[in-house]
Amino acid sequence: xxxxxxxxxxxxxxxxxxxxxxxxxxxxxxxxxxxxxxxxxxxxxxxxxxxxxxxxxxxxxxxxxxxxxxxxxxxxxxxxxxxxxxxxxxxxxxxxxxxxxxxxxxxxxxxxxxxxxxxxxxxxxxxxxxxxxxxxxxxxxxxxxxxxxxxxxxxxxxxxxxxxxxxxxxxxxxxxxxxxxxxxxxxxxxxxxxxxxxxxxxxxxxxxxxxxxxxxx
Amino acid sequence: xxxxxxxxxxxxxxxxxxxxxxxxxxxxxxxxxxxxxxxxxxxxxxxxxxxxxxxxxxxxxxxxxxxxxxxxxxxxxxxxxxxxxxxxxxxxxxxxxxxxxxxxxxxxxxxxxxxxxxxxxxxxxxxxxxxxxxxxxxxxxxxxxxxxxxxxxxxxxxxxxxxxxxxxxxxxxxxxxxxxxxxxxxxxxxxxxxxxxxxxxxxxxxxxxxxxxxxxx
Numbered sequence: 001x002x003x004x005x006x007x008x009x010x011x012x013x014x015x016x017x018x019x020x021x022x023x024x025x026x027x028x029x030x031x032x033x034x035x036x037x038x039x040x041x042x043x044x045x046x047x048x049x050x051x052x053x054x055x056x057x058x059x060x061x062x063x064x065x066x067x068x069x070x071x072x073x074x075x076x077x078x079x080x081x082x083x084x085x086x087x088x089x090x091x092x093x094x095x096x097x098x099x100x101x102x103x104x105x106x107x108x109x110x111x112x113x114x115x116x117x118x119x120x121x122x123x124x125x126x127x128x129x130x131x132x133x134x135x136x137x138x139x140x141x142x143x144x145x146x147x148x149x150x151x152x153x154x155x156x157x158x159x160x161x162x163x164x165x166x167x168x169x170x171x172x173x174x175x176x177x178x179x180x181x182x183x184x185x186x187x188x189x190x191x192x193x194x195x196x197x198x199x200x201x202x203x204x205x206x207x208x209x210x211x212x213x214x215x216x217x
Numbered sequence: 218x219x220x221x222x223x224x225x226x227x228x229x230x231x232x233x234x235x236x237x238x239x240x241x242x243x244x245x246x247x248x249x250x251x252x253x254x255x256x257x258x259x260x261x262x263x264x265x266x267x268x269x270x271x272x273x274x275x276x277x278x279x280x281x282x283x284x285x286x287x288x289x290x291x292x293x294x295x296x297x298x299x300x301x302x303x304x305x306x307x308x309x310x311x312x313x314x315x316x317x318x319x320x321x322x323x324x325x326x327x328x329x330x331x332x333x334x335x336x337x338x339x340x341x342x343x344x345x346x347x348x349x350x351x352x353x354x355x356x357x358x359x360x361x362x363x364x365x366x367x368x369x370x371x372x373x374x375x376x377x378x379x380x381x382x383x384x385x386x387x388x389x390x391x392x393x394x395x396x397x398x399x400x401x402x403x404x405x406x407x408x409x410x411x412x413x414x415x416x417x418x419x420x421x422x423x424x425x426x427x428x429x430x431x432x433x434x
Contacts, residue, residue, distance in 0.1 A: 013230035
């Protein structure tokens with residue numbers, strides 16, 4: 001896969017809600033009833049909240065898993081940044097995330113929670129990519145052809161990342177940038193959204209504006 | 218206010234996103250830059266995730282605040298059910314919730330986090346009701362005329378609650394129930410959504426079906 005050119009899918013709020021609702025029904029149709037639901041931060045926050053709504057489940061908490069590049073390696077280290085603040089001893093645990101991509105996040109989360117002495121763990125995601133080496137117990141949708149999924153709660157950050165990749169040392173107009181986002185990633189971005197993204201890149205010291213055009217610095 | 222008849226507002230996903238985005242811009246326009254964002258569980262999960270997106274902020278965690286009725290009193294006790302699992306010493310903290318209604322939740326959260334030794338705390342909500350005795354630092358919208366706000370991530374639970382209130386000991390059809398929800402709470406519910414709600418009430422042992430009609434038990 002050329003990292004400068006791959007397919008993205010922008011998920012709308014209504015689509016994401018539909019997926020979370022479908023995930024909740026799959027869990028509800030099983031015989032698994034969690035004592036505690038754990039959202040993986042940050043991607044699992046919205047799906048976990050919606051799943052709790054349909055399960056009429058009040059006990060929701062979170063952990064944060066982080067990924068770090070390992071120097072001189074393509075692999076990443078996965079660590080628990082914010083641990084669990086609940087007693088899981090003898091409890092049935094449901095862990096929720098947005099997507100399984102490599103599967104490293106859910107594998108790390110399950111290993112960590114298992115070590116805390118719970119009775120049973122199940123995992124659920126909105127979308128499971130078959131490229132993932134970890135298979136969740138529940139998923140609303142299976143993605144067979146790899147693409148980058150942009151969920152609505154991460155759309156701004158993802159767009160900042162893609163726009164940063166697209167900027168070059170030559171000045172280019174916002175129209176050029178929008179064309180490149182569409183050609184290289186299949187992303188259709190409105191003028192207003194792109195303006196906010198470019199302003200953030202300037203504040204972050206990653207881009208500069210000159211004569212109404214932009215380049216990376 | 219007659220507890221059997223009051224106004225509700227059902228917020229769509231796009232409206233909720235618009236509010237969260239507006240909240241994020243108010244924070245961004247201030248000189249406050251949080252080191253850590255804390256979502257109040259469960260209502261603050263979605264707003265906090267979206268605020269982090271627009272602030273390009275990675276460090277998000279949660280606490281859970283619970284309300285308990287105090288016997289023989291109209292007051293409620295507010296307790297921290299799941300504590301903070303992060304070190305806040307000398308940190309700038311942003312606490313996010315969905316709405317300030319009485320204000321008890323945010324007041325309890327601020328008191329709790331302050332006691333952990335942070336440097337500064339700011340609070341933000343999507344909607345601030347002027348009935349609240351706690352005023353947040355940031356809010357996207359001010360509600361001057363009290364109404365119950367149904368956010369999309371809590372719509373099923375809220376509807377279960379309202380339908381339970383509406384059921385009587387006499388059998389009534391789903392059409393009757395939908396009429397009552399509209400008349401008493403201004404809620405327009407589709408047939409499919411109400412069916413799921415009634416099924417949940419039956420499973421919970423709070424309703425029974427007889428000849429295609431429903432009554433409370």
